[in-house]
Amino acid sequence: MKKNQTELIREISGVNPLKCMKCGKCSASCPSYDEMDIKPHQFVSYVLRDDIEALANSKSLWKCLSCFACVERCPRNVEPAKLIDAARQLVIRQRGTEEGLSPDEIPALLDEDMPQQLLVSAFRRYRR
Amino acid sequence: MNYSYYPGCTLRTKAKALDVYARRSAEALGFTLEEIEDWQCCGGVYPMGSDEIATKLSSVRALCAAREKGQPVVTLCSACHHVLKRVNDDMKNVPKIRDAANAYMGEEVPYTGETEVLHFLEVLRDKVGFDTLAGKVKNPLTGRKIGAYYGCLLLRPGQVMGFDDPENPKIIEDFIRAIGAEPVTYGMRNECCGGYISLREGETAKKMSDSIMENAADQGAEMLVTACPLCMYNLNKSEKLPVYYFTELLAEALGVKEAAEA
Ligand code: SF4
Ligand code: SF4
Numbered sequence: 001m002k003k004n005q006t007e008l009i010r011e012i013s014g015v016n017p018l019k020c021m022k023c024g025k026c027s028a029s030c031p032s033y034d035e036m037d038i039k040p041h042q043f044v045s046y047v048l049r050d051d052i053e054a055l056a057n058s059k060s061l062w063k064c065l066s067c068f069a070c071v072e073r074c075p076r077n078v079e080p081a082k083l084i085d086a087a088r089q090l091v092i093r094q095r096g097t098e099e100g101l102s103p104d105e106i107p108a109l110l111d112e113d114m115p116q117q118l119l120v121s122a123f124r125r126y127r128r
Numbered sequence: 129m130n131y132s133y134y135p136g137c138t139l140r141t142k143a144k145a146l147d148v149y150a151r152r153s154a155e156a157l158g159f160t161l162e163e164i165e166d167w168q169c170c171g172g173v174y175p176m177g178s179d180e181i182a183t184k185l186s187s188v189r190a191l192c193a194a195r196e197k198g199q200p201v202v203t204l205c206s207a208c209h210h211v212l213k214r215v216n217d218d219m220k221n222v223p224k225i226r227d228a229a230n231a232y233m234g235e236e237v238p239y240t241g242e243t244e245v246l247h248f249l250e251v252l253r254d255k256v257g258f259d260t261l262a263g264k265v266k267n268p269l270t271g272r273k274i275g276a277y278y279g280c281l282l283l284r285p286g287q288v289m290g291f292d293d294p295e296n297p298k299i300i301e302d303f304i305r306a307i308g309a310e311p312v313t314y315g316m317r318n319e320c321c322g323g324y325i326s327l328r329e330g331e332t333a334k335k336m337s338d339s340i341m342e343n344a345a346d347q348g349a350e351m352l353v354t355a356c357p358l359c360m361y362n363l364n365k366s367e368k369l370p371v372y373y374f375t376e377l378l379a380e381a382l383g384v385k386e387a388a389e390a
Contacts, residue, residue: 011179012177012179013177014178031320031322065320065322066173066176066324067323068285069284082176086176089180101328109327113142114361115141115357117136117207118327120172121172121207121358124171124173126324
């Protein structure tokens with residue numbers, strides 16, 4: 001039988017959302033909190049509710065900075081960043097996204113000092 | 129002792145300074161960074177997915193090359209360090225990733241995370257020793273008030289990175305002391321500079337860099353040091369304080385800065 005979306009997210013992320021005690025520390029630590037429509041601690045709840053469609057459409061997928069503050073500070077070792085990343089992977093693998101970065105955009109974004117690291121990192125995180 | 133050295137893409141291009149000052153300083157301290165042949169870009173961001181294998185292979189190749197020589201691998205860029213260290217941890221501790229990666233690699237002896245991954249700062253602290261370093265300083269940077277900017281990637285997740293206390297690190301402060309300058313501690317030294325978001329959302333990233341700079345300046349820092357080319361780029365958008373690679377100050381203190389630039 002085809003795996004459902006919740007199972008896929010749990011498998012890709014390796015996260016057990018049941019460990020979460022909803023303390024909110026991950027979201028309180030997140031430097032992108034203001035930019036996110038669904039906050040890091042809410043990702044856990046959405047997975048528990050099987051509402052993966054909402055996560056797939058969330059702009060938070062493109063706002064996480066991989067700073068791992070939420071991972072470091074979660075008292076239950078839930079690793080919410082991995083859920084956000086798994087949801088992003090799911091979108092890219094299953095349907096692609098217009099929000100993703102296209103090489104055509106790059107020339108207009110370049111400046112004199114920009115490190116290669118920024119381009120490779122952005123492509124890894126924002127690829128369509 | 130010599131080390132296998134993984135420079136990464138940016139140290140060959142926009143961050144040459146981070147690289148040349150480190151190599152020269154290493155020689156002055158009595159060790160050599162032997163560049164790994166045909167290394168490939170680490171990708172800049174650790175691939176978190178438990179089924180992401182191909183994206184981890186460039187790191188595995190570098191780790192295998194170092195194993196061949198029986199050397200630890202040394203990194204300078206925070207992002208390379210983060211990716212190599214975490215992939216190495218996966219190869220050691222996550223059978224699913226280890227087996228799949230080894231199936232791709234086809235090494236005679238499967239790779240199981242044997243290589244030690246060290247950041248250059250860890251070499252200074254744990255192999256050279258900050259006391260020995262202090263003894264080799266020719267031009268102490270006396271009177272300079274320097275804020276250490278750690279950012280995210282060297283420290284977190286602490287369990288895997290094992291670099292320092294992720295919430296209250298002191299390795300760069302100790303380094304600053306060893307080269308004769310005065311470390312200035314400030315709260316935001318381990319907060320994110322915005323990372324790759326600056327490519328398309330410059331304003332958001334700038335807000336983050338501005339608050340880091342302001343916090344450091346408020347505490348009395350006159351300059352910041354970093355190990356990361358992307359942190360350097362993002363912080364420089366703020367223009368409040370000058371930012372240096374830690375290796376440049378190291379080379380200056382060891383009296384090899386001009387030689388490195390030649
Ligand atoms: S910090 Fe951990 S336990 Fe607390 S809400 Fe976030 S994921 Fe749940
Ligand atoms: S890793 Fe992502 S979700 Fe977690 S604190 Fe950093 S930006 Fe927020």
